[in-house]
Amino acid sequence: xxxxxxxxxxxxxxxxxxxxxxxxxxxxxxxxxxxxxxxxxxxxxxxxxxxxxxxxxxxxxxxxxxxxxxxxxxxxxxxxxxxxxxxxxxxxxxxxxxxxxxxxxxxxxxxxxxxxxxxxxxxxxxxxxxxxxxxxxxxxxxxxxxxxxxxxxxxxxxxxxxxxxxxxxxxxxxxxxxxxxxxxxxxxxxxxxxxxxxxxxxxxxxxxxxxxxxxxxxxxxxxxxxxxxxxxxxxxxxxxxxxxxxxxxxxxxxxxxxxxxxxxxxxxxxx
Numbered sequence: 105x106x107x108x109x110x111x112x113x114x115x116x117x118x119x120x121x122x123x124x125x126x127x128x129x130x131x132x133x134x135x136x137x138x139x140x141x142x143x144x145x146x147x148x149x150x151x152x153x154x155x156x157x158x159x160x161x162x163x164x165x166x167x168x169x170x171x172x173x174x175x176x177x178x179x180x181x182x183x184x185x186x187x188x189x190x191x192x193x194x195x196x197x198x199x200x201x202x203x204x205x206x207x208x209x210x211x212x213x214x215x216x217x218x219x220x221x222x223x224x225x226x227x228x229x230x231x232x233x234x235x236x237x238x239x240x241x242x243x244x245x246x247x248x249x250x251x252x253x254x255x256x257x258x259x260x261x262x263x264x265x266x267x268x269x270x271x272x273x274x275x276x277x278x279x280x281x282x283x284x285x286x287x288x289x290x291x292x293x294x295x296x297x298x299x300x301x302x303x304x305x306x307x308x309x310x311x312x313x314x315x316x317x318x319x320x321x322x323x324x325x326x327x328x329x330x331x332x333x334x335x336x337x338x339x340x341x342x343x344x345x346x347x348x349x350x351x352x353x354x355x356x357x358x359x360x361x362x363x364x365x366x367x368x369x370x371x372x373x374x375x
Contacts, residue, residue, distance in 0.1 A: 105338065107369045108134035108169055108348040110307075115358050120144055121160050128164035130362040135161065136348045137206065139171040139199050145206070147175060147198050154205040161207070169346045170210040170250070170280075170305050171203050181238070182216025182231040189234055197241035204245040210304045211242075212250050212280045215268075218257040227258060232271050239274035248304045250280030253295075255318075260289070262298040269302050278302045282350070283334055284309035284327070288316055292329065296337035306338075306347045308369065323351060323361075324368035332375040347373075 109132050114123045120137070127135045137157075140146045145157065161168050175198075179191040196213075203211045216231035218224045235249065242249045251259070251269060259265045269277050279302045283292040288311070296303065310327030312320045325331070338344075349365045 105344050105373055106133040106169075106346045107366065107373070108132055108136055108167075108346045109362060109365065110136045110172075110348055110350045111138050113349065113351050113353055113361055113365065115353055120157060124161050124164050124166055126359055126362055128166055130366045132166065132362075132366060134167040134169040134346055134348075136170045136172065137168055137208075138174050139202060139211070140174045141177070141195070145171070145202075147195060147202070149202065151202075151205050154202050158205065158207045168206045168208050170212060170348060171199075171206065171208050172212045173199050173214075175199050176214070180216055180231075181213070181234040182222065182227040184226065184230050189230075192234065193238055193241070196238045197244075200238075200241050200245040200247045200249075203247045208247060210248040210250045210278075210280065212252050212305070213238075214252055214254055214256060216256070216258055224258070228268075231258075232268055235268075235277060236272045236274070239272045239277050242276035243274065247276070249277045250304045251277070252280040252307070253282055253285050255285060260286075262290075262295040265295075266299055266302065269299075278304040280305045280307065282307040282309065283329055283331075284311045284321065287311045287327075287329060288313050288320075291333075293333040293337040296334065296343070297340060300341045303341070303343055305345060306343070307350045308347050308372070309350045324349065324365060324372065331372045335372060335375045 137145050175195045181192050216227040279299050281303050310322050310329050313328045354361045
């Protein structure tokens with residue numbers, strides 16, 4: 105397995121090139137960037153600008169192996185409105201193309217969110233159909249759509265996640281599995297074994313169950329994730345791709361988190 109760091113581990117105002125330099129210095133193999141509607145890495149960027157970021161990463165010996173698709177905020181894939189759906193699919197296609205230019209092979213996608221106004225079955229039906237449509241753009245770009253399990257009251261079991269992904273009937277739709285997000289209600293090692301080869305990337309984080317809120321997320325090896333069981337499950341399903349640490353910076357000496365997290369990941373990989 106290879107280790108990477110997420111862009112949220114840095115101070116928000118740090119230039120991307122500096123983030124890459126620090127990632128290389130801390131011993132990471134890759135870095136995960138956030139692909140947004142506007143900004144340095146976004147729908148507005150030319151292929152030339154994106155290719156330059158790829159070159160900077162490669163010059164540091166890094167790979168931009170994945171991106172987080174933050175382009176569906178006001179145009180979710182779960183919308184029932186045809187005009188919104190068209191916007192989502194257009195943005196998704198551009199994002200997947202941009203990911204390919206960056207050198208990434210996986211784009212993390214959150215396909216929908218259940219709310220009092222958006223009923224579960226409706227969100228599911230719309231999201232699963234639109235992800236299936238977006239799979240055509242993924243195939244064209246050569247970039248996997250990685251559906252992630254997040255706190256969105258949706259896709260709450262590995263069986264449901266498996267069915268959702270399989271519905272696309274495309275090798276370009278898989279899972280971006282987060283080992284910490286469902287810890288209060290599930291066992292990540294079981295998800296890994298059930299989802300198997302559908303998993304394209306792993307997000308590593310840790311969580312204290314007795315806290316039970318967003319404040320329960322802690323640094324790697326400080327929480328209740330059974331990383332020995334997680335690593336055993338990864339080996340059982342032959343997962344050997346990138347594990348991406350999704351952590352925030354320290355309040356003081358923020359970039360020190362890169363180095364402590366890299367050491368924690370080395371220890372996890374040996375379990």
